[in-house]
Amino acid sequence: MVNQDEYGNLFGKWQIGEDTWCITNRWQNFIYLLIGEEKAMLIDTGSGEGNLRDFVENITDKPIMVVNTHGHFDHTGGNSCWPDAWMKKEAVEYAKEPFSPLHQEWFESKPYPDYQIHELSDGEIIDLGGRKVEVIAIGAHSEGSIALLDYNLRALFTGDEIESGQVLWFVRDRPLPVKEIAAIHKRNMEKLLTYRKKYDWIWPSHNGVPLLPDPYLEDYIALDQQIIDGVAKVAENTGGLGFPTETQKAGGPFAEYGNLTRAEYRRASVIYSEEGYEYRRKK
Numbered sequence: 001m002v003n004q005d006e007y008g009n010l011f012g013k014w015q016i017g018e019d020t021w022c023i024t025n026r027w028q029n030f031i032y033l034l035i036g037e038e039k040a041m042l043i044d045t046g047s048g049e050g051n052l053r054d055f056v057e058n059i060t061d062k063p064i065m066v067v068n069t070h071g072h073f074d075h076t077g078g079n080s081c082w083p084d085a086w087m088k089k090e091a092v093e094y095a096k097e098p099f100s101p102l103h104q105e106w107f108e109s110k111p112y113p114d115y116q117i118h119e120l121s122d123g124e125i126i127d128l129g130g131r132k133v134e135v136i137a138i139g140a141h142s143e144g145s146i147a148l149l150d151y152n153l154r155a156l157f158t159g160d161e162i163e164s165g166q167v168l169w170f171v172r173d174r175p176l177p178v179k180e181i182a183a184i185h186k187r188n189m190e191k192l193l194t195y196r197k198k199y200d201w202i203w204p205s206h207n208g209v210p211l212l213p214d215p216y217l218e219d220y221i222a223l224d225q226q227i228i229d230g231v232a233k234v235a236e237n238t239g240g241l242g243f244p245t246e247t248q249k250a251g252g253p254f255a256e257y258g259n260l261t262r263a264e265y266r267r268a269s270v271i272y273s274e275e276g277y278e279y280r281r282k283k
C-alpha cells in the first residue's frame, strides 16, 4: 500500500533543495516536505488518497508538522494521517469538508479524522531546528490562505494564490464582488513583493513549479488592477491547464458556481463568477 493511492497510482517525489522534497499525486497537487534538524514540515496533504504518512516517513524519520496553505480539501485531505495540523484561523471552518463522498471515505479510513487543528498567525515564525519558516497571510482565493517563506532554501510556497494556470476566485467560503477580491489579491501580491529579497523561487500547489517571482508578481498585480478598473481582457474560453471546460458543464465539479469568466494578462489568469456565487458547503 505504501506509495500507492486506492487506484494503484504512485505518489511521486523529487528533491528540490537540501533536505527539501516535492511530493505529488495523480492530480499533480504539489506537496512539500521541509526537513529541519528537529522536525519536518509537510506543506499540504493532498485529498487523502493513499498512505501519505508511510510515504513521508520513508523520506524522513523526523517528527512531521502538518501545515496547510489553506483549508480546501485537496490540500487537507491527508491531514487525518496525523493527530495534529496547523493552519490559519479562517481555514479551520472548511478544512474538514470533503469535495466528494470518495474523499470522505479516504479521510475517514485514516487514523485521525478528528485530528486537532492549531492556528497559525500572520508573521509567525516556525523553527524546524536550524531552519526557520515564516507564515505570511495572503487570503484571496480562500480566506485562510498563507504563504510559507523558507529562509534556508529562499523559497516561497504560495498554495493556490499564484499559479501558471489560473487562480480561482469563486471558491471562497464567503463570496465577495470580484473587484473586492481583486483588491485583496493585489494587496497580497504587493505584500509578497516586500519580502522579495528573501526568496528566489515561488512554489505553488498546482500547474507547474517553480515560478520565477518577478514576472508573475508583476503580471498578477497588473491583472488585479485591470479588474479593479474594469478593463481586464476576458478570454473567450474559461478552460485551462488543471481547469478543463468539461468540469464546468452540468454534472461537473464546478457547474454549481454559475457563469464563470477568465481574465488574463500575460502570465496571470484568474477565474471568477460574476454572480459572486456562494461556495456551497457540503454539509
Ligand SMILES: [Zn+2]
Residues within 6 Å of the ligand: 070, 072, 141, 142, 160
Ligand atoms: Zn484552493
